[in-house]
Amino acid sequence: MAYRSELEARVARKTTRAIVDYDMLEDGDRVMVGLSGGKDSWALLQALDVLRQRAPITFSLIAVNVDSGYKEYKHDLIAGTCTAREWECRIEHTGIGQTIDDILDDGATPCSLCARLRRGVLYRVAKETGATKIALGHHADDxxxxxxxxxxxxxxxxxxxxxxxxxxxxxxxxxPLVYVGEEEARAYAKECGLPIIGCCCPACGDLGLQRQRTKRLLMELEREHPGVKQSMLKALGNVAPRHLLDTRLNPPGELRATAGLKPENTDTAVRLKADTTDTTLRLKADAKYDHPKADATYEA
Incomplete structure (x- = not known):
């Protein structure tokens, strides 16, 4: 089965590489895609559907949309699009928007709290639907x-x-979109004719937020130094723990004991001695700052 375009082939190739590199899917998985209606989640759902028809393993998809309760939010359009493309879909209506308004002070950034509340809903729905994996649309830029x-x-x-x-x-x-750039996700969603829907939260799109400022900085850096974003993404998978200041990774009293180990074994030995889940493969979701679509606690 041919891909519809070179763009789809590229997105599929990068998504497949991520799935293989990080052992994301297994035969028989039921994958629940968190579908906000934004470009990233649509691109993810479309890419996984394309791969599902070509993969050597069998897995099913269900798209779940968490409606925060804002009146302007077009959840009907999301449901209609999924139905038209024969994608299983569930709309979960919530009062998250009102809850956030009641809890947060005026001027506070709601993204972190919203992400945590939505994640809780996704966990519950995953259990109810028998989903074995929850797929989120974070891309390389995120x-x-x-x-x-x-x-x-x-x-x-x-x-x-x-x-x-x-x-x-x-x-x-x-x-699965860890290797896919934001512009690729945007272009792919557009190419596939998927309706891009905002969350309708009053705080969304505020360029004063730290993440938006950082996004602009990255755009400027990439414009001046093409390839810098790809280099930074590569750095995330090319960590040298022995060259960091964290004494949990490099206990000062044990440096001589590990000096004789081969380079490829040293980092493993240090990680095993470090009493922190942040350096193991089972990373926790309570990071001090994760993406707003994840479990952020740092208020950007």
Whole structure:
């Protein structure tokens, strides 16, 4: 079966590479796609549907939309689009918008709280629908922006994992678009004729938010130095723990004991001694700053 375009082939290739690199899918998986109606989640759903028809394993898809309760939100358009394309879809109506208004003070950024509340809904629906994986539409730019936000404003060297297990071990969250750029996701959603729908939150699109400022910085850097974003994404998978200041990774009293290990074994030894889940493959979702679509607690 031929791809519809070179763009679709490229998105499919990058998505497949992420799935293989991070062991995201297994035969028989029921994958629940968090579908906000934005370009990224539409691109993810479309890409997974394309791969589902070509993959050597069998997996099914269900799109779940969490309606926050804003009157202007076009959840009917999302449901109609899924029905027309024969995608299984569930709209989960909530009062998250009102809850946020009641809890937060005027001027506070709601994205982090909203993300946590929505994640809780997704976990519940995953259990109800028998989903074995929860797929979110974070793309390469999201990973890079989160890295910079933590560096600039949280004093932490971290981004977000392409695959994680919830703290209770009940859910596996995957981000198959980790190698796909934001512009590629936007172009792909447009090419596929998918309706781009905003969340209708009054705070969305506020260019004063730290993430939007960081996004603009990245755009300027990429314009001046083409390829810099790709280099930063590569850096997230090319960490040298021995060259960092974290004493949990490099206990001063144990440096000589690990000096004789081969380079490829040293980092493993140090990680095993470090009492922190941030350096294991099972990364927690309670990062100090994750993407607003994840579990952020740092208020950008």
């Amino acid at each position: 990973f890079i922006e989160t890295l910079l936000l933590n560096l600039f404003f949280a004093g932490s060297l971290k981004a977000m994992p392409p695959k994680l297990v919830s703290d209770d071990g009940a859910h596996v969250v995957i981000r």
